[in-house]
Amino acid sequence: METYNLNYLRELEAESIYVIREVAAQFERPALLFSGGKDSIVLAHLSRKAFYPAKIPYPLIHIDTGHNFEDTLTFRDELVAELGVRLIVGKVQDSIDSGRVKEETGYNASRNMLQTVTLLDSLEEHKIDAAMGGARRDEEKASAKERFFSHRDEFGQWDPKNQRPELWNIFNGKKNPGEHFRVFPISNWTEMDVWQYIHMEKIKLPSLYFSHDRLCFKRDGSVLAFYDFMKLRETEIPEMMRIRFRTIGDITCTGAVFSEAMTLDEVILEVAASRQTERGTRADDKRSDSAMEDRKKEGYF
Amino acid sequence: MIDYNANELLRFTTAGSVDDGKSTLIGRLLYDSKSIFEDQLEHVKKSSIHKGLEYVDLSLLTDGLRAEREQSITIDVAYRYFTTPKRKFIIADTPGHIQYTRNMVTGASTSNLALILVDARNGVVEQTCRHSLIASLLKINHIVLCVNKMDLVDFSQEAYDKIVQDYRSFAAKLEVKDIHFLPMSALLGDNVVDRSKHMEWYEGPTLLYLLENIHIGSDNNHIDCRFPVQYVIRPQSDQHHDYRGYAGRIASGIYKPGDEVVVLPSGLTSRIKSIVTYEGEVEEAFAPMSVTINLEDDIDISRGDMIVRVHNQPKIGQDIDVIICWLNREPMNPRAKYLLMHTTKDARAIIKEVTYKIDINTLHRMEDDKDIRMNDIARVNLRVTNPLFYDSYSRNRNTGSLILIDEGTKETVAAGMII
Numbered sequence: 001m002e003t004y005n006l007n008y009l010r011e012l013e014a015e016s017i018y019v020i021r022e023v024a025a026q027f028e029r030p031a032l033l034f035s036g037g038k039d040s041i042v043l044a045h046l047s048r049k050a051f052y053p054a055k056i057p058y059p060l061i062h063i064d065t066g067h068n069f070e071d072t073l074t075f076r077d078e079l080v081a082e083l084g085v086r087l088i089v090g091k092v093q094d095s096i097d098s099g100r101v102k103e104e105t106g107y108n109a110s111r112n113m114l115q116t117v118t119l120l121d122s123l124e125e126h127k128i129d130a131a132m133g134g135a136r137r138d139e140e141k142a143s144a145k146e147r148f149f150s151h152r153d154e155f156g157q158w159d160p161k162n163q164r165p166e167l168w169n170i171f172n173g174k175k176n177p178g179e180h181f182r183v184f185p186i187s188n189w190t191e192m193d194v195w196q197y198i199h200m201e202k203i204k205l206p207s208l209y210f211s212h213d214r215l216c217f218k219r220d221g222s223v224l225a226f227y228d229f230m231k232l233r234e235t236e237i238p239e240m241m242r243i244r245f246r247t248i249g250d251i252t253c254t255g256a257v258f259s260e261a262m263t264l265d266e267v268i269l270e271v272a273a274s275r276q277t278e279r280g281t282r283a284d285d286k287r288s289d290s291a292m293e294d295r296k297k298e299g300y301f
Numbered sequence: 302m303i304d305y306n307a308n309e310l311l312r313f314t315t316a317g318s319v320d321d322g323k324s325t326l327i328g329r330l331l332y333d334s335k336s337i338f339e340d341q342l343e344h345v346k347k348s349s350i351h352k353g354l355e356y357v358d359l360s361l362l363t364d365g366l367r368a369e370r371e372q373s374i375t376i377d378v379a380y381r382y383f384t385t386p387k388r389k390f391i392i393a394d395t396p397g398h399i400q401y402t403r404n405m406v407t408g409a410s411t412s413n414l415a416l417i418l419v420d421a422r423n424g425v426v427e428q429t430c431r432h433s434l435i436a437s438l439l440k441i442n443h444i445v446l447c448v449n450k451m452d453l454v455d456f457s458q459e460a461y462d463k464i465v466q467d468y469r470s471f472a473a474k475l476e477v478k479d480i481h482f483l484p485m486s487a488l489l490g491d492n493v494v495d496r497s498k499h500m501e502w503y504e505g506p507t508l509l510y511l512l513e514n515i516h517i518g519s520d521n522n523h524i525d526c527r528f529p530v531q532y533v534i535r536p537q538s539d540q541h542h543d544y545r546g547y548a549g550r551i552a553s554g555i556y557k558p559g560d561e562v563v564v565l566p567s568g569l570t571s572r573i574k575s576i577v578t579y580e581g582e583v584e585e586a587f588a589p590m591s592v593t594i595n596l597e598d599d600i601d602i603s604r605g606d607m608i609v610r611v612h613n614q615p616k617i618g619q620d621i622d623v624i625i626c627w628l629n630r631e632p633m634n635p636r637a638k639y640l641l642m643h644t645t646k647d648a649r650a651i652i653k654e655v656t657y658k659i660d661i662n663t664l665h666r667m668e669d670d671k672d673i674r675m676n677d678i679a680r681v682n683l684r685v686t687n688p689l690f691y692d693s694y695s696r697n698r699n700t701g702s703l704i705l706i707d708e709g710t711k712e713t714v715a716a717g718m719i720i
Contacts, residue, residue, distance in 0.1 A: 025532045
């Protein structure tokens with residue numbers, strides 16, 4: 001007898017497409033939060049599959065810290081053109097200029113935390129009622145209990161004690177005025193699943209994910225890319241290093257790893273052999289043990 | 302280099318009483334299957350030292366939110382992941398004590414298998430029975446009873462055999478077909494991933510071997526064709542001018558182009574013209590695939606409709622008997638209307654009658670106590686505003702399950718399994 005079994009990547013894909021279609025069906029003004037990282041690239045890819053042959057029926061939102069890697073914006077614009085979707089850009093610089101947030105100063109100054117305000121303002125301006133993101137439950141301990149449909153109150157906040165139970169494949173997206181949802185279609189994927197899926201589907205990625213030579217410096221056990229606006233301590237001397245990035249975010253807090261991996265196959269082998277979590281390279285998570293939990297409560301991705 | 306087809310997905314839930322060592326077991330599975338990274342382990346080592354422990358407390362690996370780290374308890378379902386060359390695993394880790402029923406029902410609703418832990422010193426206790434009954438109620442096909450802490454009973458075969466005996470006589474009244482037993486020590490790692498050196502008398506598999514090899518292929522229903530329409534795809538481009546595709550996830554059954562189908566509720570019949578995915582048209586589609594179906598005829602179909610086979614149709618009705626588990630702090634209001642979600646369909650419902658409450662420790666029916674509060678399980682009769690297309694939960698998890706939602710707060714208040 002023929003066996004009717006899906007392999008696990010196809011099963012994860014089917015689940016994610018189901019969640020994405022639920023969002024399009026249940027909400028009036030959904031959007032996809034696009035960071036330029038591999039997870040949101042996979043999310044855009046799944047969205048394209050979910051509605052084929054129609055176009056993706058919602059815009060991409062990119063929160064631009066102004067501190068992007070050069071590749072990210074080019075890649076974003078090419079992808080948007082290819083998908084034929086609308087792009088909404090929320091600029092942290094605008095939030096700074098209008099006095100909504102105050103730029104951090106000092107050595108570890110980062111705009112990563114400021115993004116939250118810009119994001120919530122953008123969602124409100126465009127009346128987005130469901131913002132999809134590429135977060136996964138394997139990333140960090142506060143994420144392990146996250147729902148696919150994560151309810152946010154009228155201040156955009158996440159209350160871990162007041163999340164709706166999620167049973168079977170039934171997703172409750174009902175809400176009262178002013179409330180909205182964050183939705184995480186790839187909740188059940190791990191970092192390795194994402195890489196294997198990228199490989200299986202031959203999804204294009206920014207070159208930052210592959211080994212290249214770059215001017216970097218070391219700080220608190222992380223390797224950071226050097227840019228002119230950064231303030232360095234005396235002991236921090238930028239030099240050329242052969243690196244790649246495991247995650248891509250704001251350049252001030254995205255750590256690099258030493259790597260010779262030039263191809264997807266090599267990257268996957270490296271990830272499989274890696275003994276550090278990918279968020280282990282993120283300076284923003286090192287701030288405190290519950291850094292992610294606190295940021296989520298405020299309305300971070 | 303990568304063989305995508307080698308791996309299947311197994312979702313399982315874990316249950317145990319407060320100190321049965323569940324977190325340690327999960328920590329052990331993650332650690333021994335090399336799913337733990339250095340920075341995570343480093344963190345746990347530091348925390349163990351900080352707590353004054355003399356060993357690395359693997360249970361700390363599954364510690365979640367700050368709120369529960371402060372109280373050293375688990376307060377909600379948490380999801381964990383690990384992969385071996387054979388399978389990918391999703392663990393729905395549910396806490397053993399407070400709100401146990403609600404959380405275990407949630408965790409069990411998406412699982413194929415339940416790991417139930419007992420402490421070898423205590424044997425089968427009330428909670429063991431309760432967890433097993435919930436697993437049975439949620440139609441989990443496979444139970445693995447892990448007799449843990451064997452090191453504390455000197456790895457005694459006698460102690461183990463007695464527990465197996467006790468559980469077998471209890472499990473006779475469950476509707477679970479496939480039950481496995483194994484003696485282990487999660488703390489020492491015996492029989493979790495590696496074979497125990499202390500229990501030569503045990504000849505069965507280790508836990509990981511069981512998890513990797515239990516046959517789950519027949520857990521999906523491939524007989525009754527049920528396709529709830531989730532979203533209608535209309536490109537409205539020049540290239541696809543008249544295209545109308547019905548997108549959804551196959552709940553059960555196998556669909557092929559050419560199949561004669563009927564659309565509910567209209568009752569209109571047509572044939573499947575094609576089954577479309579981004580990669581192209583497929584020759585057949587089955588649960589749990591997400592696809593888009595095109596029909597030969599132009600029929601008005603919208604979200605909540607269901608495409609089924611002419612000679613195998615679901616039940617259609619507005620009066621429905623359901624076993625519910627109440628999930629919300631606010632007790633059930635017998636006269637209130639609730640929003641209802643079933644497959645891709647929304648409706649409203651009133652609870653016309655509470656038939657009986659179920660004592661989850663004994664399965665005894667309580668016909669004189671009809672107040673439904675959080676964690677209660679009861680049989681009720683629902684009157685729904687629009688007909689639902691459904692099957693019994695025992696036949697079909699996807700078309701036999703529903704949730705009730707409070708109209709005011711919009712919170713999910715109950716999980717329902719159609720009888």
